[in-house]
Amino acid sequence: MVTLKQLAKELNVSISTVSKALNNSEEIGEETVKRVKELAELYNYKPNKVALSLKNNKTKTIGVIIPNILNRFLAKVLFGIEREANKHGYNIITCISNESLVKEKESLQLLANGSVDGFILSVAEETQIKNEIEHFKKTINGGLPIVMFDRVAHDVMCDKVIVDDFDATYNATKNLVKEKRKHVAFISNINDLSVGKLRERGYNKAILECGTISPLVLKIKKKDDHQKKIKAFFKKNSGIDGVIAADSSSGIIALNTAINFGLKVPKDISVIGFASKSDSFHSLPKLTTIRQHAKEIGENAAQLLILRMQNTGKPDDVKTKIVKTSLVKNGSTLK
């Protein structure tokens, strides 16, 4: 990489002259500016990012901590963050907490050494179970703003971007009730997550309001064989004619299992799941899905953080942005 020093030497001018010329300073003579720019072009000069960061005490870099990159929703949020960040001249450093509290803490610690100007993160499962929030508070007190998305720690004062999880399942369940379904079950493999709990509550409320149906819930653990669990669940509860799935895979598996049992979809049973568009293709008929607009969530998170990093003051006016889900009706529900 060429430096100002090298350009200056070759041009027989001082370093600051070169610097000013390249930054279109009024001070420098037209002729000099031209000479400097030509040589810079020739050598493909780029101001050294590290030096700029040191000088400005700003890295123009955002630390993103994702619990699980294989989760399509989270991956898509990351996509949204990256895009929006780039648009504003920011790069992102990605850490994957792998749902581990320790790794989450480490990542926060590690990047809080001047590597980034702020964080965007979704709380790890272990962190939510243990309900730890000190490391978040410490980071924020250390001067690095955090924006949380999807799985958030409510007791931490920071900007947040969340989904209307409660309403989403509430409405979806209502939808099946309207279809005259009599045995609507709820299947989830994310019981430990804040969002999983909210989704269950939304389902429960709709069921209770209905009056004539009683709730029927299947909670799957990470280690379980999802297919087996769901199969057994269907066998045990024979009359199921509706399923609300809280996560991306349970819906697909439930639908395919129903078909495997000889049920007609959506004649005999309706299924609604949280899933991305591409996942909804993994069944025939396609899965009716609650879409979370992951990209938009990522974009919102990035915007909030960038705003916060610009106006460093007022840490007390934290915002919570709710990105509404939408129900995309495909073939697994009645029209």
Next chain:
Amino acid sequence: MVTLKQLAKELNVSISTVSKALNNSEEIGEETVKRVKELAELYNYKPNKVALSLKNNKTKTIGVIIPNILNRFLAKVLFGIEREANKHGYNIITCISNESLVKEKESLQLLANGSVDGFILSVAEETQIKNEIEHFKKTINGGLPIVMFDRVAHDVMCDKVIVDDFDATYNATKNLVKEKRKHVAFISNINDLSVGKLRERGYNKAILECGTISPLVLKIKKKDDHQKKIKAFFKKNSGIDGVIAADSSSGIIALNTAINFGLKVPKDISVIGFASKSDSFHSLPKLTTIRQHAKEIGENAAQLLILRMQNTGKPDDVKTKIVKTSLVKNGSTLK
């Protein structure tokens, strides 16, 4: 963030004394070391990363350019890279090229300003179609090593980590031939990618060797409705009793479509696809899959790059590591 300067001032010693004390230099008196370390601990001092980077001319950061983060395989490779990089004290800056040549070039350019010490990337689709490689060469000539994985540009001299795509489909096809399948089709939505072509060739070779079967290929475009295309394909070619799918979704869709047509799997038809474990759950029976060991690919790529960054010399001894696929038999093929 506390700096050495502040610690020095508070302790009434010089900056260099503090620095040495914290780095366990022999020069400094025991008592002083103790005082310094205590205060540093108290203030949670961390050496500023940016300053270190500038000093050492090394950022300990790897630039990763991924074509599409929603692709499970690529996401998992990213996971492997991140893990291995972290293990060696490196962070990763992630850019998503979104299969675009322009974005790929930009990312390379942007990070080549001192932000990273090297790159790991998988070539964007557009780049492969247009067969552009100048930007890679320029980067390498500029002193930043590149490691390519999966989709590689063969004409660029750099370390590579690839999958034995040809052998994978060759063996998988052979497998179906052994099952006495008579009409084995090949379905792909990645025709434009180097890996897609290799996979098709592997299939073709096995089919030709067999002699009695003639090749039957369905190429799906990005914009097509995959389900429709595959349905039509099955209708048109009624006798299909075997499918090799080149990508993650085609296998699942083909399997579910076959079931939808009333075929018994694997009695009437066998299906093999490239897919991750979690995707293989999206059908009943589970999809028999060619597993690419994505995490391992990522780890290998990171190792190669870190090695290369340490021994800067010898750019001519480039290595290509082949990570072998394995065929995981699930219910969609005969035992």
Next chain:
DNA sequence: GTGAAAGCGCTAACAA
């Protein structure tokens, strides 16, 4: 045993 000074690459206030 401790400190001063230079230098990594850059910008900007100030001097000439």
Next chain:
DNA sequence: TTGTTAGCGCTTTCAC
């Protein structure tokens, strides 16, 4: 119009 200097935070050589 151009150059000198200081400083961002750190390490390291060389004086003291």
